[in-house]
Every structure is written in C-alpha cells, then in structure tokens.
Amino acid sequence: MELTEGQESYWRRNLGITAALLAIWFVVTYVMAFFAVPLAEINFFGWPLSFYMAAQGSLIIYVIIIWYYARKMKKLDAEYGVAEGEEA
Amino acid sequence: MSTSISANRAFFNQLKKYYLFYTGGFIAFVIVIAILEQMGLSRKWIGYLFLFATIALYAGIGIMSRTADVAEYYVAGRRVPALFNGMATGADWMSAASFIGLAGTLYLSGFDGLGFVIGWTGGYVLVALLLAPYLRKFGQFTIPDFLGARYGGNAARTIGVFAAILCSFTYVVAQIYGVGLITSRLTGVEFGIGVYLGLGGILVCSFLGGMRAVTWTQVAQYIILIIAYLIPVVWLSIQITGNPIPQIAYGKVLQQVTAKEKALTNDPAEIAVRNIYKKNAADAKARVDGLPGTFESERAATAARLEELRANKAPEAQLKTAEKAIADYPVTADAARVTWSGQVASNTARSNPPLPHATPFPTTKTGEAGEAERNTKRLNFLALTFCMMFGTAALPHILMRYYTTPSVQTARDSVFWSLFFIFLLYFTAPALAVLVKYDVYHSVVGSSFANLPRWVAAWAAVDPTLLSLRDINGDGIVQLAELTLGGDIIVLATPEIAGLPYVISGLIAAGGLAAALSTADGLLLTIANALSHDVYYKMINPHASTQKRVAISKGLLLLVALFAAWVTSLKPGNILFLVGAAFSMAASAFFPALVMGIFWKRANRWGAVTGMIAGLGTCLYYMSRTYPQFIDWFGTTKMPLWWGISPISAGVFGLPIGLAVLVIVSLATRAPSREIQEFVEHVRYPNLTGDTVRTVAT
Numbered sequence: 001m002e003l004t005e006g007q008e009s010y011w012r013r014n015l016g017i018t019a020a021l022l023a024i025w026f027v028v029t030y031v032m033a034f035f036a037v038p039l040a041e042i043n044f045f046g047w048p049l050s051f052y053m054a055a056q057g058s059l060i061i062y063v064i065i066i067w068y069y070a071r072k073m074k075k076l077d078a079e080y081g082v083a084e085g086e087e088a
Numbered sequence: 089m090s091t092s093i094s095a096n097r098a099f100f101n102q103l104k105k106y107y108l109f110y111t112g113g114f115i116a117f118v119i120v121i122a123i124l125e126q127m128g129l130s131r132k133w134i135g136y137l138f139l140f141a142t143i144a145l146y147a148g149i150g151i152m153s154r155t156a157d158v159a160e161y162y163v164a165g166r167r168v169p170a171l172f173n174g175m176a177t178g179a180d181w182m183s184a185a186s187f188i189g190l191a192g193t194l195y196l197s198g199f200d201g202l203g204f205v206i207g208w209t210g211g212y213v214l215v216a217l218l219l220a221p222y223l224r225k226f227g228q229f230t231i232p233d234f235l236g237a238r239y240g241g242n243a244a245r246t247i248g249v250f251a252a253i254l255c256s257f258t259y260v261v262a263q264i265y266g267v268g269l270i271t272s273r274l275t276g277v278e279f280g281i282g283v284y285l286g287l288g289g290i291l292v293c294s295f296l297g298g299m300r301a302v303t304w305t306q307v308a309q310y311i312i313l314i315i316a317y318l319i320p321v322v323w324l325s326i327q328i329t330g331n332p333i334p335q336i337a338y339g340k341v342l343q344q345v346t347a348k349e350k351a352l353t354n355d356p357a358e359i360a361v362r363n364i365y366k367k368n369a370a371d372a373k374a375r376v377d378g379l380p381g382t383f384e385s386e387r388a389a390t391a392a393r394l395e396e397l398r399a400n401k402a403p404e405a406q407l408k409t410a411e412k413a414i415a416d417y418p419v420t421a422d423a424a425r426v427t428w429s430g431q432v433a434s435n436t437a438r439s440n441p442p443l444p445h446a447t448p449f450p451t452t453k454t455g456e457a458g459e460a461e462r463n464t465k466r467l468n469f470l471a472l473t474f475c476m477m478f479g480t481a482a483l484p485h486i487l488m489r490y491y492t493t494p495s496v497q498t499a500r501d502s503v504f505w506s507l508f509f510i511f512l513l514y515f516t517a518p519a520l521a522v523l524v525k526y527d528v529y530h531s532v533v534g535s536s537f538a539n540l541p542r543w544v545a546a547w548a549a550v551d552p553t554l555l556s557l558r559d560i561n562g563d564g565i566v567q568l569a570e571l572t573l574g575g576d577i578i579v580l581a582t583p584e585i586a587g588l589p590y591v592i593s594g595l596i597a598a599g600g601l602a603a604a605l606s607t608a609d610g611l612l613l614t615i616a617n618a619l620s621h622d623v624y625y626k627m628i629n630p631h632a633s634t635q636k637r638v639a640i641s642k643g644l645l646l647l648v649a650l651f652a653a654w655v656t657s658l659k660p661g662n663i664l665f666l667v668g669a670a671f672s673m674a675a676s677a678f679f680p681a682l683v684m685g686i687f688w689k690r691a692n693r694w695g696a697v698t699g700m701i702a703g704l705g706t707c708l709y710y711m712s713r714t715y716p717q718f719i720d721w722f723g724t725t726k727m728p729l730w731w732g733i734s735p736i737s738a739g740v741f742g743l744p745i746g747l748a749v750l751v752i753v754s755l756a757t758r759a760p761s762r763e764i765q766e767f768v769e770h771v772r773y774p775n776l777t778g779d780t781v782r783t784v785a786t
Contacts, residue, residue, distance in 0.1 A: 036448035046339030054202035055518035070500040
C-alpha cells in the first residue's frame with residue numbers, strides 16, 4: 001500500500017515531537033552532567049544546582065516529558081484519524 | 089468497540105477496589121504486628137510473620153490467577169490498565185539493588201552515585217518515545233518475536249533469544265542472591281536455604297499463572313515496597329528536620345553535612361587516625377616491595393610477636409589476634425603479594441578525608457593529577473548513565489510489559505505511570521542517604537565507645553561487613569575514620585536510626601523481598617518464554633497445540649529457576665556489578681536493532697544480525713578482559729582500560745559499534761522486501777487505514 005499524504009505528515013510530526021523531547025532529555029542528562037563542576041557553584045534553594053538536578057530535577061523533567069508525549073500523541077492520533085478504534 | 093471500552097473501565101474499577109482493600113488490609117496487618125510487638129512478640133517471630141505472610145499472599149494471588157490460556161499466560165490477556173501496568177513495571181524494575189543497595193551507594197559515593205539515579209529513570213524517556221507504543225502495536229509475545237518479524241528468518245530471532253537469556257540470567261542471579269540475603273537476615277536461616285525458600289515464593293506465582301499472575305502479584309509487591317521504603321524516611325525526616333517531606337527538607341541538611349565534612353577534614357583527632365592508616369599503608373607497601381625476601385622475614389616476625397606476647401602473659405584477646413595472624417599468614421609469596429596489596433589499598437582508602445557528598449567528581453589530588461582524575465570520574469559518570477539508560481530501553485523483561493496493555497495509547501500512558509511509580513522511590517533515595525549521613529556525622533561521630541547509639545552497637549554485633557568500629561587512636565571517642573559502613577546498612581538500619589519499633593524493620597525486609605521477588609519473577613518468565621515461545625514454538629514445532637506450549641513454558645521455568653538458584657548458591661560476586669553488566673549487555677545487543685527496526689526502513693536482516701553480534705561481542709570482550717572475576721573465569725589476560733572506562737560500562741563501546749555495523753552492513757546489502765517495509769509502516773501507526781499487515785497474535 002502507499003501511504004497517503006496525511007499519514008506521511010503524521011509520521012513527520014511524530015518524529016518532530018520525538019526529536020524535540022529527546023533534545024530536552026539530552027540537555028537535562030548529559031549537558032548538565034558534563035558541566036556539573038561549574039554548575040555546583042550555583043545555589044538552588046539550598047542545593048548545589050548540579051546535585052539537585054542529578055538527584056531530583058532531571059527526574060521530575062523525565063516524568064513531565066513522558067506525560068507530555070502521551071498527551072500530545074493522543075491529540076495527534078485523533079487529528080490525523082489514526083487513533084485506535086476509528087476504523088471498524 | 090464501545091462495549092470493550094466500558095468493559096475495560098469496569099475491570100479498572102474492580103481492580104481499584106481490590107487493591108485499595110488490599111492496601112488497607114496490609115496496613116492493618118502491620119498495625120496488628122506492631123501491637124503484638126508491644127505485647128512482647130519476639131523479633132524472630134516478627135521476621136517469620138512478615139516472611140510467611142507476604143509469600144503466602146503472593147502465592148494466593150498466583151493460585152487465583154492460574155491459567156493455561158496462551159494470551160493470558162504470555163501477556164496477561166492484554167487488558168492490564170495503564171495505571172496497574174505502571175505499578176507492575178515499577179516492581180518488575182526495582183530490584184534488590186534499587187531497594188536496598190541504591191541509598192547505600194549514594195551514601196558511599198555521594199554525587200557520583202547519582203549516575204544510577206539518572207540512568208535508571210531517564211531510560212524510560214527512551215522507552216516511551218522510541219519503543220513502547222510501537223512494540224504494543226506489533227503486539228506479539230516476546231522481544232525476539234519482534235526481531236524475527238522485522239528482520240525475517242530465524243537468524244535475528246536466535247541471536248535475540250541468546251542475548252535475552254544472557255542478560256536476564258545475569259540479572260536474575262543477582263536477584264536470587266538478594267532474596268537469599270534478605271530471607272536469611274529476616275529469619276536467621278542459612279543463606280543457601282534462604283535462596284530456595286525465596287525461590288518457592290518466586291515459582292508459585294510465575295509457574296501457575298505466567299504473566300497474568302506475575303502482573304497482579306507485582307502490583308501487590310509494588311504497594312508493599314513503596315510503603316516500606318517511605319515510612320522510615322518520612323519519620324527520619326521529621327526527627328531531623330521537622331518536615332515530613334524529605335525530598336524538600338534535605339537541602340538544608342545537605343548544607344550541614346557539607347559544613348561538618350569540612351570540620352572533620354581538619355579535626356586533629358581525625359587527622360591522627362588517618363595518619364595511622366597512612367602509616368599502615370606505607371608498612372604494607374614496604375612488605376610488598378620487599379617480596380620475595382619479606383615473605384620469610386615477616387613470617388618470622390609474626391611468630392616472634394606471639395612468643396613475646398606469651399612471654400609477657402598478655403591478655404587473651406591480644407594472644408588470639410596474634411594466633412590468628414599466624415593461621416591466616418599467606419601460603420606463598422604470590423598469595424602474600426595479593427593480601428598485602430589489598431592492605432595497601434584498604435588502608436590508603438581509609439586514610440582519605442571524608443568524601444565531599446555534594447561535590448561532583450571529587451578528588452584529593454591537586455594540580456594536573458587532580459584534573460586528570462576529575463576528568464576520568466566525569467567520563468565514567470557519563471558512561472554509566474549512558475549504559476543504564478540505554479540498557480533500560482533494551483531489557484526484554486521491561487519491554488515485554490508493554491505488550492500487556494489493551495492499546496497503543498494505554499502503552500504510552502503506562503510508561504508515564506511506570507516512571508511515576510519508580511520516581512517515588514528514586515527521588516527519595518538521595519534524601520535518605522543525606523539524612524542518614526547527617527545522623528552518622530552528628531550522633532555517632534563524637535560519641536564515646538562506652539556509650540554508643542543503640543543501633544550502632546547492635547549492627548556491629550550482627551555483621552562486621554555492614555558496620556565495624558574500632559578505637560584506632562585509643563581515645564575512647566568515635567572518629568569518623570574509625571567507622572566503616574557497608575552500603576546495605578543504610579536502608580536496613582534506617583528504622584532503628586529513626587527510633588522506630590522493630591516492626592518497621594520487618595516491613596523493610598518484606599519490602600526488599602518484594603523488590604527482589606518481583607524482579608526475579610519477570611526475569612524468569614522472560615527466559616522461559618524465550619525458550620518455549622521463540623525456540624520451541626517458532627523454530628522447532630510450529631504446530632504445537634496451545635496447551636503444549638504453555639506446559640513446555642512452565643516446565644522450562646522450573647528448570648531455569650533451579651539452575652539460577654544453583655548458580656546463585658556459588659555466590660558469584662558483586663550484585664551491583666552483575667546488574668550493571670546485564671544493562672550493558674542489553675544495550676549493546678538490542679537497542680540498535682530494535683530502534684532502527686522501527687525508525688529506519690532500510691535496516692535489513694544482515695545489518696541487524698551482524699550489528700547485534702558486533703555490539704554484544706564488543707561488550708563481552710571488554711568485560712571479559714577488564715573485570716577481575718571474569719578474567720579468572722574465562723582465563724583471559726588483563727588489558728588496560730580504554731580511556732579509563734570501568735568494565736560495568738562496557739555498553740558505551742558495544743552500543744555505538746553495534747549501531748555502526750548495523751548501518752554499514754544494511755547499506756552494503758539489499759534493501760528489505762516490500763512486505764517488511766509495510767510491516768514497519770504498520771507498526772508506526774496506532775491505526776493505519778488501508779493496512780494489510782496483521783500481527784495480532786493468537
């Protein structure tokens with residue numbers, strides 16, 4: 001079968017969302033860890049920033065990323081008519 | 089469709105009722121035991137009650153969920169709601185290493201230990217974005233199933249089966265080890281018996297009802313383990329900070345710990361104790377350097393010391409120590425080199441000032457050497473998070489859980505719930521480590537040996553590997569340098585540190601047991617399914633009846649479990665290393681083939697097969713030539729580390745090499761057929777109009 005234009009566009013948007021969220025994940029994880037020594041100088045509500053990020057901050061952001069993805073994809077599925085249960 | 093949605097909703101509500109009732113029942117059970125304790129129930133009985141009540145509970149769920157239906161047995165009938173699949177995944181995921189080991193690792197290694205916390209949570213971002221929804225759409229039974237369908241033929245499936253068994257087995261040995269340890273500690277039975285007792289608890293559940301029983305038991309186990317983890321931490325937080333939310337309160341405590349570290353570093357008594365270690369290390373080093381000559385001279389000196397003590401009518405304890413020194417004296421010069429080098433290392437380690445908890449990649453060296461050490465530590469931190477994250481997104485027993493949800497959207501929601509439930513524990517562990525450190529620095533250090541805090545005296549008597557304390561400088565006061573803690577004590581002793589009754593210690597042990605049992609269940613099922621479904625049904629006998637398939641799977645489960653228990657009883661080394669090794673192997677073998685299989689249509693059979701072999705091969709090669717115990721087992725020769733990366737993070741080499749080989753070989757060989765490309769499209773859309781591919785399994 002050939003994919004329709006709408007289906008192609010759904011996949012491209014999915015890739016865009018995935019890439020954007022992975023970019024956030026990458027910064028939170030690796031950029032933060034790479035610069036952990038200078039970031040430790042910054043005080044974040046009593047914690048050194050790099051310690052807080054590694055112990056708590058990044059975890060909270062991961063949870064939010066996944067929550068956002070599930071919500072966004074549900075909308076996208078509906079918009080492009082690829083949600084489950086739409087076809088008999 | 090609407091009828092099935094309302095059926096799912098009714099099922100969800102029913103489950104919610106069951107588990108609320110269950111949670112209430114469990115709390116009531118703990119309260120009853122607490123009352124019995126006040127009335128004089130002994131600690132031993134509290135241990136027995138927790139052990140048998142929880143195992144009986146899991147067995148009960150196992151018996152109620154027994155099944156011989158294929159879809160129920162392999163994927164719990166594909167109707168597990170997102171929230172409950174999240175809890176089950178949480179229990180499946182969090183092992184003895186997370187529950188008992190993690191806070192201890194954080195206590196001992198400070199910032200650098202946080203690599204595990206980030207790695208074991210951030211990996212779920214990859215699961216959610218790159219794998220779970222697509223695997224759910226594919227909707228078969230195992231991870232090798234996906235490789236078989238995507239890459240065609242049996243080659244990719246076979247390697248998948250091999251890799252799945254290899255990493256799950258390594259992991260399950262670590263879990264059964266944890267089960268044995270907890271059971272023996274809880275009831276006082278021998279380690280070996282503990283292993284088989286725990287094994288009974290694992291088997292009764294997975295054997296009878298496969299994935300269905302394991303799922304509902306794991307939900308129950310999650311509830312126990314999270315209650316057990318949080319209660320003592322909250323209580324400790326109230327005691328130390330007056331705030332019941334440890335995750336918010338411990339920032340101030342961390343500052344106090346950091347201030348105390350500085351004071352302890354410059355304290356004259358601490359420095360005196362560290363200098364004694366420094367001298368011991370120097371003495372041991374001189375003995376090592378003087379080998380083989382020192383082997384004889386030292387033996388003579390040891391014997392002379394005993395004679396002298398006898399002549400002086402020294403106290404019994406001193407005589408005993410001197411006699412032991414002769415009995416333990418190394419047999420050969422080579423053995424002496426090993427023992428004494430060990431003494432150099434341990435004394436040097438203890439001669440260091442306290443590790444700055446909040447500082448990333450700390451070093452005691454200065455100038456260029458310090459900079460180099462800092463960089464190596466940073467590189468290892470990054471490599472460790474890399475392996476733990478990509479390993480998370482490749483471990484078959486976790487990915488398999490996303491086959492059990494009713495739809496693609498529930499699979500996406502369920503990854504969110506999984507991470508949320510895992511997050512509850514992981515973001516508490518760093519707080520726990522800091523709170524315990526505060527208590528140790530303030531109430532143990534500086535107390536007198538005659539009047540130690542009660543928990544310190546109790547644990548020192550139970551197990552010197554967990555806590556040992558010796559008045560090195562003879563001033564009668566505890567210096568930090570005189571105290572050695574084993575990581576596991578942090579979680580195990582928290583109830584006592586917080587001044588809670590013994591019932592909470594029993595609860596902690598039950599929680600640790602739940603964590604280890606639930607993970608072991610999921611892993612054993614993965615191994616047995618790979619063998620029965622992928623090897624037997626898909627390759628040997630495709631005409632096997634469904635009853636026969638389930639029966640074979642159950643038989644294999646029993647064999648694998650017994651074999652794993654036997655391997656465990658040989659005590660094969662460090663739990664954390666085994667767990668880490670499983671992650672590195674999974675990341676190297678599976679991640680490129682799975683993700684490229686979904687996101688790159690051009691990936692073909694030869695690329696996947698060679699890529700998986702190259703990735704796993706690189707990872708195994710690196711570990712087998714750098715990890716001391718593997719060098720012994722495989723008789724390889726030790727090679728220098730690549731860029732100083734420790735063996736546990738071998739996946740940092742395996743995964744990129746596997747990926748590169750997959751891409752290059754795929755491009756050098758023919759593109760996959762039209763059907764395979766349509767299969768990829770099928771997997772990419774929750775519902776594709778005009779789709780001709782059918783993958784729904786029977």
